[in-house]
Amino acid sequence: MRVDIITIFPDYFGAVFDYGIVRRAGAGGLVEIKAHDLRGWTTDKHRMVDDRPFGGGDGMVLKPEPIFAAVESLTGARQAQELAGTGVRVVLLSPQGRVFDQKVAGELAGAKQIVLICGRYEGVDERVVETLVTDEISIGDYVLSGGEPAAAVVVDAIVRLLPGALGSETSASNDSFSDGLLDFPHYTRPPEFRGSRAPEVLLGGNHSEIARWRRRRALLKTRRNRPDLLECAALSEAERAWLAEEEPEIFRDE
Numbered sequence: 001m002r003v004d005i006i007t008i009f010p011d012y013f014g015a016v017f018d019y020g021i022v023r024r025a026g027a028g029g030l031v032e033i034k035a036h037d038l039r040g041w042t043t044d045k046h047r048m049v050d051d052r053p054f055g056g057g058d059g060m061v062l063k064p065e066p067i068f069a070a071v072e073s074l075t076g077a078r079q080a081q082e083l084a085g086t087g088v089r090v091v092l093l094s095p096q097g098r099v100f101d102q103k104v105a106g107e108l109a110g111a112k113q114i115v116l117i118c119g120r121y122e123g124v125d126e127r128v129v130e131t132l133v134t135d136e137i138s139i140g141d142y143v144l145s146g147g148e149p150a151a152a153v154v155v156d157a158i159v160r161l162l163p164g165a166l167g168s169e170t171s172a173s174n175d176s177f178s179d180g181l182l183d184f185p186h187y188t189r190p191p192e193f194r195g196s197r198a199p200e201v202l203l204g205g206n207h208s209e210i211a212r213w214r215r216r217r218a219l220l221k222t223r224r225n226r227p228d229l230l231e232c233a234a235l236s237e238a239e240r241a242w243l244a245e246e247e248p249e250i251f252r253d254e
Ligand code: SAM
Pocket: 092, 093, 094, 095, 096, 117, 118, 119, 120, 121, 122, 123, 124, 137, 138, 139, 140, 141, 142, 143, 144, 145, 146, 147, 148, 150
């Protein structure tokens, strides 16, 4: 996969992708990530990327010309329509986009090339949204100063889903959200720490009991922290009945 990030602050990405799974995926040839300076696609003496908003009001708006030129030079396409069926996605990071989640990450992980456009100031000229991008994506209902941190989040979540990016192929399928639930709780050595003991079942080595305990804990943790997820998760009738009865005290007792 190739990832191109269009930004007015390419240095922001200097070390962001130099750690852990993303670094290894890059070194192993699974992904090539490049940050490009939007100013490189300006044609005027002052390399202007922004201008005042039509209609007045606060702040500046990123101009369309350099963004369109950047996307055209990186993808060969002048508008989103031309990218249908090519495996190329042009993503605008925006608080107004559809909210990024594990499902969207999985969808984008299947792309051949992703171009990420980072907004700044009041955002980008709306013609970018209307004709240039295939996706407008938000990382949550809050407003950042720029699209760069959002791009870093999106790239990290996508890269760990690329086949071979994780040490074990099953790791991603155990993560939170993969099966519609949060992950089960994890413990490691020492078995006892500051008077608190790791659950005995995990120390015992009975794999079917461990699997049952983990599934139940994932269900309980999801009910406690993200009950909204349970509505769509694939639960058996028995699990739904058990969950309806179970008291939260089990968190402290087990
Ligand atoms: N005026 C815009 C609004 O209220 O919708 C906010 C612009 S914001 C200050 C500047 C840039 O940060 C946006 O163009 C976008 O690229 C990025 N950004 C801010 N919040 C974001 C979010 N939740 N998800 C993704 N990108 C975001």
